[in-house]
Amino acid sequence: MPERVYLDWNATTPLRPEARAAMAAAWDIAGNPSSVHAEGRQARRVVEDARAAIAAAVGGRPQDVVFTSGGTEANALALTPGVRHGSGQPARRLLVSAIEHTSVLSGGRFSPEAIGTIDVTGSGLVDLDHLRRLLAAGPPALVSVMLANNETGAIQPISEVADVVHEAGGLLHIDAIQALGKIPFEIKSLNADLITLSAHKIGGPKGVGALVLGEDVQLEALLRGGGQELGRRAGTENVAGIAAFGAATSAAMAALAPNARRLQSLQERLEKGLMQTASMIVFSADVPRLPNTTLFTVPGLKAETAVIGFDLGGIAVSSGSACSSGKVQPSHVLSAMGIARDLAQGAVRLSLGWSTSEADIDLALQAWRKLADALLRGRRNTA
Template identity: 45%
Template sequence: MIYLDHNATTPIDERVLDAMLPFLTTFYGNPSSLYRLGRVVRSAIETAREQIASLVDVQPGQVIFTSGGTEANNMALATGRSDAGLAVSAIEHPSIAEPARRLETQGRELAIIDVDADGLITQEAIDHIVRRKPGLASFMLANNETGVIQDVAKYAQQLREHQILVHTDAVQALGKIPVDFNRLGVHLMSLSSHKIYGPKGCGALVFEKGVEINPLLLGGGQEQELRAGTENVAAIIGFGKAAELAKAELAERGQRLLALREQLEDGLMAIPGLTIFARKAQRLPNTVQFGIDGLDGEMLLMKLDQKNVSVSSGSACASGAREPSAVLTAMGIEPDLAKSAIRVSLGQANAAADISKFIELLKSLL
């Protein structure tokens, strides 16, 4: 099988699995227990918190563990005054877009931050949001479909000057490009384990000290009384190890992925009628989304699957939808071309031979 859908999820790194296994067997204690077995587990969780904090250059106390990026995003949108307006970009992941719409039905004013044809937030859109004066604005660091990277630091600084809280969903960016919380200048940031070769079911919300977070889950006093519930210990340990590896190997991974992406794009551009979306914009080194005139993208995806090639049509969390991608629609892509979209997202295990085989199969199917 040729797996080319790493933005949906990544396989667990064997080194991560090795770190997790003792906490599924020997060290099974509840981290809130006061006896030795519990204390050992608590210490391991705090080590993982340090590893994740180090990857994004914050203090460990600024990291709250969650069940994944979706919960972290929902927590972020619930931050601040409940009567204040909300602004989110037009290209957000469903875990931002859907709760934002829910909050709108509950009385919060919702503003949409527009993007241009390359999927980039514009200065004009930010100026419009400043005039609306929402309590919180959320825009992702790197898009999960196109891979386009936003200038979060530039716009966060402007919004801060108007006392607007800023959140960024950095789930897709983490482990692929440098992610520095302080340099981005945001108040809140979401992360996820299974996008960086860690286990599913674990994520984190990173917050600036002084920001008042409204807990979604109440009960025990876990996670500084901001996220109740017994911790998913093994997954947290795995997330920490994955973060440690991502920091150590970031440059090497980025160079390899970029070389593979360039090989892929060279092959794709030789296909008549094919468009690479946002090709001129700065993008993640592993992500290419393209469309082909007159093609049914879902049909092509299934044909590739029959050839043991795994790709996607966009966000895995929105799969099954017959409507064109909301991201591509916001970019002004024609509906028929948007419906032909295929996303290829590369990972550590991919090699040049995989790219050559994919291009060969794609051409034969077309």
């Protein structure tokens, strides 16, 4: 069987060797990290080393990193009515951008009537004027805006969003799951109050995530019953997964700059090759994007047909988010951007990673040329 090419890194990533080694070593530790004996202290040391690595990656403090079972739980923990900064006013409502991940759009623990949706532009960026109007129309709000979109790769102007939110007395939550390890950022420079991260997007294992709090941000625990994570998330820590998360984060941050440059070059190679074959649209191409993400469509293309065609050609791609039970369906992100349904139905995402090579891109372009030729033949036959 010919070797396959994996170009769905935004859905999940292969396990980094560093993460695999850290996980294997942690499996041999018998202690519970809450125990005071030597074995427990050994497990605690592993957890705290990983906590320090993740805090360093986003310019936070180790004591403000809360480990969770993944990005969805971290988002649910962040989206808590009453979350506040110090003695400031607690958030009584939630405002989310229309292009957020479904775990944010669901609103966490806010009631449906307390949730508002922020419009985005045709390029996929938050409409700051609409955000201002929403903030002015009610009590203090928690605002949730992702740093980089998982489908289009569009990078939001978070510093500007933060200024608008804080001027109105609100708090800002950033879902940075797709951005970690791809672009540099820090919680303080973004002026964010809460940041969500996930291990399996950067070469760690599935089922581990983190919520990083800004200094003096207070919220109510989602899972209760124990004093773990400074009382902010009950349950015995996943020592092996956390160890691997820390190792993956350190490896990703150490190679961030050169990998971003390399991915940018591969992205340009990919998009140039795609455009030579058929008249196509690359979404959010006119705004800053992640260097690894290309979401495109061709009039008349059906995403399901394209994804299957790529797969038969040995190339793993997706039609957008991988959190829809395997279904190929029109993207809520593109709908929010005002993209016509017939174009949105044909959107295909190729996302690259640290082991993607020029040869992988060339193989993907070969597969695309076959698909495009079939599409053009079909058009001629129906003309």
